[in-house]
Amino acid sequence: METSLKGKDYISTQDWSDEQIDLALETASDLKAKFKNDIPHRYLADKTIFLFFFDKSTRTRNSFEAGITQLGGHAHFIEASTSQAAHGESPKDMGIILSSYGHAIAIRHDLVPGEGNAYMREVAKWADKPVINMQCDVDHPCQTLADLMTIREKFGNDLRGKKIAVSWAYAPSYAKPMSVPQGLIMLMTRFGMDVSLAHPPEYALMDEPLRIAKENAAKAGTKFEIVDSMDAAFENADIVYPKSWGIESLFHKPEEALEISKKYKDWICDERLMDLTRKDSLYMHCLPADRGYEVTDSVIDGSHSVVHQEAENRLHTAKALMALTM
Numbered sequence: 001m002e003t004s005l006k007g008k009d010y011i012s013t014q015d016w017s018d019e020q021i022d023l024a025l026e027t028a029s030d031l032k033a034k035f036k037n038d039i040p041h042r043y044l045a046d047k048t049i050f051l052f053f054f055d056k057s058t059r060t061r062n063s064f065e066a067g068i069t070q071l072g073g074h075a076h077f078i079e080a081s082t083s084q085a086a087h088g089e090s091p092k093d094m095g096i097i098l099s100s101y102g103h104a105i106a107i108r109h110d111l112v113p114g115e116g117n118a119y120m121r122e123v124a125k126w127a128d129k130p131v132i133n134m135q136c137d138v139d140h141p142c143q144t145l146a147d148l149m150t151i152r153e154k155f156g157n158d159l160r161g162k163k164i165a166v167s168w169a170y171a172p173s174y175a176k177p178m179s180v181p182q183g184l185i186m187l188m189t190r191f192g193m194d195v196s197l198a199h200p201p202e203y204a205l206m207d208e209p210l211r212i213a214k215e216n217a218a219k220a221g222t223k224f225e226i227v228d229s230m231d232a233a234f235e236n237a238d239i240v241y242p243k244s245w246g247i248e249s250l251f252h253k254p255e256e257a258l259e260i261s262k263k264y265k266d267w268i269c270d271e272r273l274m275d276l277t278r279k280d281s282l283y284m285h286c287l288p289a290d291r292g293y294e295v296t297d298s299v300i301d302g303s304h305s306v307v308h309q310e311a312e313n314r315l316h317t318a319k320a321l322m323a324l325t326m
């Protein structure tokens with residue numbers, strides 16, 4: 001597939017124009033229809049993508065692996081812990097060498113604030129093939145692209161006046177990256193939605209994504225507010241996206257972070273909160289969700305939930321990103 005995006009990195013949604021994001025979503029919809037109708041779409045025959053993971057994954061790994069196969073190419077799955085990155089090999093050497101073997105490098109490096117985004121930008125500086133961010137400390141642009149696709153499928157492309165609540169929620173499992181809420185506030189403010197961000201005081205997002213979200217809202221004529229309760233964010237919301245994330249300064253101190261989070265066990269998305277939202281509202285989550293903590297079973301399995309459609313759209317959007325850039 002020859003496109004204007006061939007060779008372009010996708011490290012943050014912010015790196016792509018509105019028109020380029022629109023093209024990615026149109027391509028994803030086209031690929032979804034082809035997949036559903038068994039129409040072959042081998043746009044990347046014999047091409048190779050390297051999938052480099054510093055963290056675990058179900059959806060991201062498998063959407064890229066299945067996606068490249070359907071596009072006629074092949075993926076190499078690389079676990080950072082079993083590669084020479086574990087012995088300190090530089091992102092520069094890795095970028096130069098892997099890009100000489102194939103056609104794209106995709107990276108997940110999301111666990112430590114200050115590291116992942118810088119790592120992938122260094123790889124991209126030296127690689128002469130596109131670098132795709134499969135989640136870093138700052139953004140999860142593959143996830144938020146699938147989220148925007150899902151929201152458009154439900155509400156249409158004109159999202160002006162729609163309110164999305166992006167809220168922290170309690171989870172005991174581990175300190176989840178901050179990149180999904182940060183990616184959401186940056187992207188959804190650009191595409192017509194009014195964003196209400198809710199979190200307890202310790203869970204502030206990073207300064208730069210907050211700055212970008214405010215700037216995007218001002219440019220697009222949308223609203224961006226920060227509130228201190230789920231109730232305030234959920235009031236009349238069209239879309240709710242409650243999920244857990246960690247405390248920026250405490251990713252190295254998980255026990256201390258867990259103690260603080262226990263104060264906010266009542267930050268759970270339940271039926272009472274959903275009743276504050278609009279009748280046709282969507283419940284979204286990037287998954288995996290901590291059921292019984294972040295959200296009740298009745299909400300995630302209920303009529304508002306679009307989590308499985310959202311997860312499915314990870315496949316179609318990953319394919320669009322590969323088909324357009326490789």
Ligand code: CP
Binds near residue numbers: 057058060135286288
């Ligand atoms: N939402 C998401 O990125 O899922 P995985 O962690 O399973 O890839």
